[in-house]
Amino acid sequence: MTQVTIREAAMSDIPQLRTLMIAYIVDFYQYRQPEDDKLNALIHELLEQKIGIQFVAETEDGTLVGFATLYFTFSTLRASKIAVMNDLFVVEAERGQGAAAKLFAACKGYSARHGYANLTWTTAPDNLRAQAFYDKMGGDRSNWQSYSANPTSGMGD
Template sequence: MSHILIRPACSDDRDALTDLMDEYIVDFYKKSKQPRERIQDLITLLLDQRDGIQFVAQQNEELVGFATLYFSFSTLRAGKISIMNDLYVIEGARGSGVAAKLFDACHHYSKAHGCAFMSWTTASDNIRAQRFYEKVGGTTGDWLNYSIE
C-alpha cells in the first residue's frame, strides 16, 4: 500500500467525505441513508474545529478513511474530554494500519488540546473493532451507555 496521509478534513474534502460517510452509515452500519445536505452540514460544523474535528486518511488522491472527535466535558474530571464517535476505513484499506494512524491522530489531538480523556464506543457485534481497540490499549469502562430518540 502506498503512503497514507492523515490530516484534518478541509472544505475540499466535502464531497468525497460525504460519500465515505454514506458508505459508513448505510453499507457498514446498515442504518437509514441521511440526506446529503445534513451530512454536509455536519462536515461544515466540524471544519471550524470548535465542537469537534474530523481527520481523513488519504492515499494518493482518494480518501480511504475518516475519524471524528466531538468535544464535551466531564464533571468527574472537571475538564474537557473528547469522544471518538467514528473510525471508518474502506474495505480495501483495512488491515493496512490506516485505522491505527487515524486513532493515533485522534489520541494525539486529544492530549495536545488538554482533554482529560478520549472515549469511544463500538457496536457489540463489531468484534474486529473491539480487538483493535484492545490492541491500542483501550479498556471497557464501568458505565453503561443509554440513548433515547
C-alpha cells in the same frame, strides 16, 4: 500496502468525505442515509472545529480511504473537557493496512495536545473486529453501560 497520510479534513475533501460518511452510515452500520442538508451541515460544522474535528486518511494519489471524528464535550466527574471519538472508519479494501491505527493515533495525539482529560469511544457489541483493534491500541474497556433514546419518542414514566 498503500501508504496513507493522516491530516485534518479540509473543504476540498467534502465530496469524498460525504461518500465515505454515507458508506459508513448506510453500508457499514446499515442506518438510513441522512438528508443531504443535514449531512452537509454536519461536515461544515466539523470543518469549523468548534464542536469537533475530522481527520482523513489519504493515499498518495489523493483518494480518501478513511476518516475519524472527534466531538468535544465535558465530563462532570473529571471537571474537565473530554474528546469523544464518535467515528473511525476505513474502507474495506484498506482495513488491516495501518490506516485505522494512524487515524486513532491522530485522535489521541490531538486530544493530548489540546489538553483533553480523556479520549472515549464506543463500538457496537457485535463489532468484534473493532473491539480487538481498540484492545490492541491500549484502550480500557469501560464499566459504564451506554444508553440512547430518541428525544421525540415516549420516554416512559
